[in-house]
Amino acid sequence: MREVSIIGIGQTDVGEHWERSLRDLAVDAIIAAIKDAHPERVDALYVGNMLSGELTAQEHLGTLVADWGGLGGAEAFKVEAADASGAAAVRLGYLAVASGVHDFVIACGVEKTTDADAETNNAAWAYGVDAEYEGNQGVTMPSMAGLLMRRYLHEFGVPREDFAPFPVIAHANGANNPHAMYRSAISAEVYARAGMVADPISMFDAAPLCDGAAAVLLCPSEMARRFSAKPVRIRASASATDRLAVHSRTDPLFLRAAYLSAQRAYLQAGVGPSDLDLFEVHDAFSILAALALEACGFAERGKATVLAKEGAFNLHGRTPTPKRGYGVPTPKGGYGVPICTMGGLKARGHPIGASGVYQVVEVAQQLRGEAGANQIEAHLGMAQSLGGTGATAITHILEG
Amino acid sequence: MREVSIIGIGQTDVGEHWERSLRDLAVDAIIAAIKDAHPERVDALYVGNMLSGELTAQEHLGTLVADWGGLGGAEAFKVEAADASGAAAVRLGYLAVASGVHDFVIACGVEKTTDADAETNNAAWAYGVDAEYEGNQGVTMPSMAGLLMRRYLHEFGVPREDFAPFPVIAHANGANNPHAMYRSAISAEVYARAGMVADPISMFDAAPLCDGAAAVLLCPSEMARRFSAKPVRIRASASATDRLAVHSRTDPLFLRAAYLSAQRAYLQAGVGPSDLDLFEVHDAFSILAALALEACGFAERGKATVLAKEGAFNLHGRTPTPKRGYGVPTPKGGYGVPICTMGGLKARGHPIGASGVYQVVEVAQQLRGEAGANQIEAHLGMAQSLGGTGATAITHILEG
Numbered sequence: 001m002r003e004v005s006i007i008g009i010g011q012t013d014v015g016e017h018w019e020r021s022l023r024d025l026a027v028d029a030i031i032a033a034i035k036d037a038h039p040e041r042v043d044a045l046y047v048g049n050m051l052s053g054e055l056t057a058q059e060h061l062g063t064l065v066a067d068w069g070g071l072g073g074a075e076a077f078k079v080e081a082a083d084a085s086g087a088a089a090v091r092l093g094y095l096a097v098a099s100g101v102h103d104f105v106i107a108c109g110v111e112k113t114t115d116a117d118a119e120t121n122n123a124a125w126a127y128g129v130d131a132e133y134e135g136n137q138g139v140t141m142p143s144m145a146g147l148l149m150r151r152y153l154h155e156f157g158v159p160r161e162d163f164a165p166f167p168v169i170a171h172a173n174g175a176n177n178p179h180a181m182y183r184s185a186i187s188a189e190v191y192a193r194a195g196m197v198a199d200p201i202s203m204f205d206a207a208p209l210c211d212g213a214a215a216v217l218l219c220p221s222e223m224a225r226r227f228s229a230k231p232v233r234i235r236a237s238a239s240a241t242d243r244l245a246v247h248s249r250t251d252p253l254f255l256r257a258a259y260l261s262a263q264r265a266y267l268q269a270g271v272g273p274s275d276l277d278l279f280e281v282h283d284a285f286s287i288l289a290a291l292a293l294e295a296c297g298f299a300e301r302g303k304a305t306v307l308a309k310e311g312a313f314n315l316h317g318r319t320p321t322p323k324r325g326y327g328v329p330t331p332k333g334g335y336g337v338p339i340c341t342m343g344g345l346k347a348r349g350h351p352i353g354a355s356g357v358y359q360v361v362e363v364a365q366q367l368r369g370e371a372g373a374n375q376i377e378a379h380l381g382m383a384q385s386l387g388g389t390g391a392t393a394i395t396h397i398l399e400g
Numbered sequence: 401m402r403e404v405s406i407i408g409i410g411q412t413d414v415g416e417h418w419e420r421s422l423r424d425l426a427v428d429a430i431i432a433a434i435k436d437a438h439p440e441r442v443d444a445l446y447v448g449n450m451l452s453g454e455l456t457a458q459e460h461l462g463t464l465v466a467d468w469g470g471l472g473g474a475e476a477f478k479v480e481a482a483d484a485s486g487a488a489a490v491r492l493g494y495l496a497v498a499s500g501v502h503d504f505v506i507a508c509g510v511e512k513t514t515d516a517d518a519e520t521n522n523a524a525w526a527y528g529v530d531a532e533y534e535g536n537q538g539v540t541m542p543s544m545a546g547l548l549m550r551r552y553l554h555e556f557g558v559p560r561e562d563f564a565p566f567p568v569i570a571h572a573n574g575a576n577n578p579h580a581m582y583r584s585a586i587s588a589e590v591y592a593r594a595g596m597v598a599d600p601i602s603m604f605d606a607a608p609l610c611d612g613a614a615a616v617l618l619c620p621s622e623m624a625r626r627f628s629a630k631p632v633r634i635r636a637s638a639s640a641t642d643r644l645a646v647h648s649r650t651d652p653l654f655l656r657a658a659y660l661s662a663q664r665a666y667l668q669a670g671v672g673p674s675d676l677d678l679f680e681v682h683d684a685f686s687i688l689a690a691l692a693l694e695a696c697g698f699a700e701r702g703k704a705t706v707l708a709k710e711g712a713f714n715l716h717g718r719t720p721t722p723k724r725g726y727g728v729p730t731p732k733g734g735y736g737v738p739i740c741t742m743g744g745l746k747a748r749g750h751p752i753g754a755s756g757v758y759q760v761v762e763v764a765q766q767l768r769g770e771a772g773a774n775q776i777e778a779h780l781g782m783a784q785s786l787g788g789t790g791a792t793a794i795t796h797i798l799e800g
Contacts, residue, residue, distance in 0.1 A: 053454050077479050
């Protein structure tokens with residue numbers, strides 16, 4: 001199995017792109033990634049996208065983007081894993097290069113939601129839950145997240161206000177990301193009085209659906225230095241699933257897929273949570289961020305909001321701990337780790353099938369020292385993307 | 401890169417499954433493939449499907465099927481490449497096992513069209529063409545195929561009746577396949593008087609949309625004999641794309657993606673068209689079968705119907721030629737090769753995202769000597785699946 005590195009990254013601004021179509025956005029990101037590395041050629045393109053068919057009557061998206069991106073004959077598919085579609089594209093790119101089949105592969109994530117109205121978007125986004133047992137009841141993604149959050153508040157005796165740090169951190173970091181959709185900081189007071197979307201999920205607990213595309217260009221690590229002065233090595237790529245419907249899970253507050261995929265990634269990379277300098281967590285909803293942090297070993301069960309209050313997830317929050325390696329027990333309360341360093345899904349925005357690639361691009365930015373005002377000292381970072389209510393989890397650990 | 405073999409195959413009957421849902425069909429095929437090989441575990445599941453979101457409000461399909469299939473935590477994604485989605489799933493399974501990342505991978509193709517009406521199905525099927533430049537004009541898949549066929553008739557001076565052998569062969573072979581949707585032979589006379597769907601595409605030139613699921617279980621070739629008495633080795637796996645819109649192609653009658661992916665497959669396997677004992681061709685429309693046969697080197701340009709008339713594509717049609725290897729020029733007229741040995745898309749049926757896996761399963765049946773009344777002497781077979789009007793082509797060469 002060959003080692004794989006990221007040699008090029010590209011991203012469009014996240015937001016409402018009224019004058020750019022689905023294909024335009026994807027091609028913009030791809031061209032940026034190609035210009036970043038000038039590869040000899042592109043052998044394959046994997047496009048992560050959830051709703052191109054439902055929202056823009058376009059399937060066969062991989063081939064469309066390869067065509068409009070001028071990739072002349074390259075292999076191309078679309079891959080879908082709900083909100084984790086973008087991360088799935090990175091995962092496939094990793095497999096293709098690791099296998100020795102392809103040398104230069106682009107993983108692109110793209111979503112265009114503004115071609116449909118908000119009602120259509122919300123209905124289609126809910127295609128990520130179990131259509132016959134959850135969707136048929138009329139649930140939406142925010143309502144499912146609301147049920148999880150309500151249960152968390154009850155189970156761990158946490159007041160709703162304690163979730164404030166998640167969007168506060170995201171917005172503080174997003175303010176310095178030129179590509180972010182929301183570039184204004186918010187306070188805990190603003191969070192406390194925000195309108196409800198699906199009680200107890202408020203406007204600031206839910207990431208905004210929007211348009212955007214991001215891309216990474218992968219090649220074998222042994223060739224990477226020829227194309228990039230700062231290649232980023234993929235130390236681990238791992239994926240896992242859980243029961244799709246929340247009601248099928250033994251413990252709805254334990255994100256088993258997030259746990260499994262993180263453990264597989266830690267094992268592959270030979271590192272543990274304490275070794276990571278940042279974690280791009282899937283904060284489509286604050287509650288998912290809290291549960292993922294707990295599942296991945298950055299916080300004990302029920303302690304994510306406690307650690308958050310102490311600033312353990314702030315940009316420069318965690319005091320560096322001695323490197324410990326894989327399998328070392330988590331200290332009381334958890335390690336903490338900087339999260340959402342470029343704004344997370346909440347402030348950068350959540351262009352559904354693109355978010356997983358944005359996360360990987362943002363970890364790469366930190367590892368390459370290109371994170372601007374949000375730069376932290378980082379050598380090892382992790383990105384984890386969740387699909388739906390957490391039934392799919394895809395985790396990448398990157399090294400700069 | 402590890403060699404990859406097929407150790408298990410499974411398929412549902414193809415047709416109208418009013419009492420089985422999308423997930424039921426997929427799980428039926430998966431269980432059959434698992435029972436065929438009894439693997440130690442399943443590491444990953446790739447589900448090829450085009451329209452689960454549009455027709456049944458269900459995305460996140462990989463994880464749903466892994467959940468209902470009892471695959472407990474396995475990696476799972478849906479992959480989409482229009483009609484070639486199933487073949488794309490096989491391709492990803494190949495990459496995952498070849499890479500060394502996974503040992504036991506299931507590639508499943510599934511489609512459920514009877515949950516929506518025919519109009520919805522036809523509109524959604526056309527999401528495989530360019531939505532903004534072709535789809536917006538109101539084209540359907542049959543109408544696009546009609547344009548290609550009309551051009552072929554004009555360009556090569558072939559009468560429409562000369563396309564009869566394609567559906568005649570498919571129906572003759574489908575009659576002996578217990579899983580086929582249509583199990584009755586047709587004659588050239590029946591073909592000649594069939595009603596038009598999109599002139600010159602008649603009812604017998606167009607494969608029927610329907611329900612079905614098929615699955616293959618892959619593992620490294622070195623382990624294959626432990627799980628199967630008759631493992632089928634994947635000698636080549638290759639994929640290519642063309643311009644998505646037909647009007648963008650320099651020569652609409654040259655299926656460049658089919659040509660490229662076949663050439664890549666021939667090169668990988670070190671064989672040429674004359675070495676192949678059968679070819680499961682993508683006969684979603686007779687014209688696509690003819691064009692693919694020409695692009696893959698089984699017939700000269702414009703000669704597919706001539707060879708067909710001579711019986712060169714019949715089940716026992718081709719006189720075995722001396723093995724020639726890759727790169728040898730095609731003889732005058734072409735080699736011919738048995739096609740659609742289990743009925744092809746036309747008679748077995750075309751459950752869109754499942755067809756690519758059915759093709760691979762059927763080649764495996766031939767190589768394992770399990771093709772019943774349609775058994776031919778076969779050691780090397782090829783399956784090629786096309787997406788849309790041929791913009792994606794995925795080719796597998798299998799050895800028994």
